[in-house]
Amino acid sequence: MAATTAKKSKPSWTQTLRAITRPKVAIMLALGFSSGLPFMLTGNTLGFWLREGGIELATIGFASWVGLAYSLKFLWAPLIDKVNAPIVGKWLGRRRGWMLISQVLVAIGLIGMSIVKPEGGLMPFISLALLVAFASATQDIVVDAWRIEVSDASEDMALLSSAYQLGYRASLLLTDALILIVAGAVGWSLSYSVMGALMAVGIAATFIAVEPGRNLADRAESSMNSLRGVFDAVAGPFIDFFKQHGQKAILILAAVSLYRLSDFMMGPMANPFYADIGITKETVGAVRGSVGLIASVVGVAAGGLAAVRWGFVATLMIGAVIGPASNLGFSLLAMVGPSNEIFTTAMVIDNFASGFAGTALVGYMSSLTSLGYTATQYALLSSFYALLGKSLKGFSGVMVQSFAEGRTLMEGYALFFVSTALVGIPALLLCILLVRSNKKLSS
Secondary structure, eight states: OOOOOOOOOOOOHHHHHHHHHHHHHHHHHHHHHHHHHHHHTTHHHHHHHHTTTTOHHHHHHGGGGGGGGGHHHHTHHHHHHOOOOOOTHHHHHHHHHHHHHHHHHHHHHHHHHHHGGGOOOOHHHHHHHHHHHHHHHHEEEEEEEHHHHTTSHHHHHHHHHHHHHHHHHHHHHIIIHHHHHHHHHHHHHHHHHHHHTTTTTHHHHHHHHHOTTTTTTTOOOOOOSSHHHHHHHHHHHHHHHHHHHHTTHHHHHHHHHTTHHHHHHHHHHHHHHHHHHTTHHHHHHHHHHTOOOOOHHHHHHHHHHHOOOOOOHHHHHHHHHHHHHHHHHHHHHHHOOOOOOHHHHHHHHHHHHHHHHHHHEEEEEEEETTSSSSHHHHHHHHHHHHHHHHHGGGGHHHHHHHHHHTOHHHHHHHHHHHHHTTTTHHHHHHHHHHHHHHHHHHO
């Protein structure tokens, strides 16, 4: 007796584009902007401010470790998953309550940094940066959970992931590009105050957003006063993840941990490279904020639409190729010299590739989580995605210096950028294994 299986038809391009106008997509765009806003302000952009304040490079390097808060967020994600936020939790709900608290803390931290400034005391200044990073990581946990829990289908999740990445990338360009121009005109202190005030975008979105309701039964309030409740909150998400994916869980975690390693390794050396080759920060800011912004938007949109049409794994494969390969443009720039045309081209390619690959990874990780443990499982995946790269990127300067021994500094940079592209090969091989694994499951 022959059995027929009805396959779900893929949405048309018209249906896909129409879905972008949903209110929750606009809310996701604003929350993505709010999530991305603090990232560079405690990372590469902070390094610019510290260096112009006369801080030694070694100290700047140590200060970059405040960003490890993003990679360790899985440690407190179980609390976010199982306990309401203090004071506002019962009023706004669990997800929106934590959103509001984290967003307010980020705003306070950024404005505090603008008041203290590096010359006001490096220890309190870095402590405020750590507060921003911790609160920002907490915001990421709950925004990621909200995005997943309000998604009605895989296509919906792809669109929300794309909107998140679009907002996130827009804020990165603001805090990694336009702020360089603004700081040159009004100073770093006022610039950081403005960034703190812009957290109002996320706060407004939090009040407009609707608290997810379809998973309330799955994540009912657990008693944190009992050993069983604590065990379920802390260990439950990880046990559930490995039960759900079996032996494939190791492959998934390995692929996620290596997927954006090329970008992480290159990141700390990008701005010093521009300075050493003779490209001014005003030029960098102008390119990032114009054609760079367009390229990022196009890349994010392409990644989201590709995920809707072809699925997350296929999109992940494409990102694993174009992401690392885009670093080769900077190697060419190092060999040719300070050419604005080549710099602009390399920046456009890199921003498109980063936007596409970022959307592919966010969408794929979102599809792997289980209701009831959304925040913790996504925090686990995003921590795996960032922990290795953020741990190794501190050695990027040593790599450039090693490659430059017996060569010119620009030759050292060129070899470094080629090596960061080659670092992407293991991730590509793991993505191929994921594709094969999925084919075996579907056959």
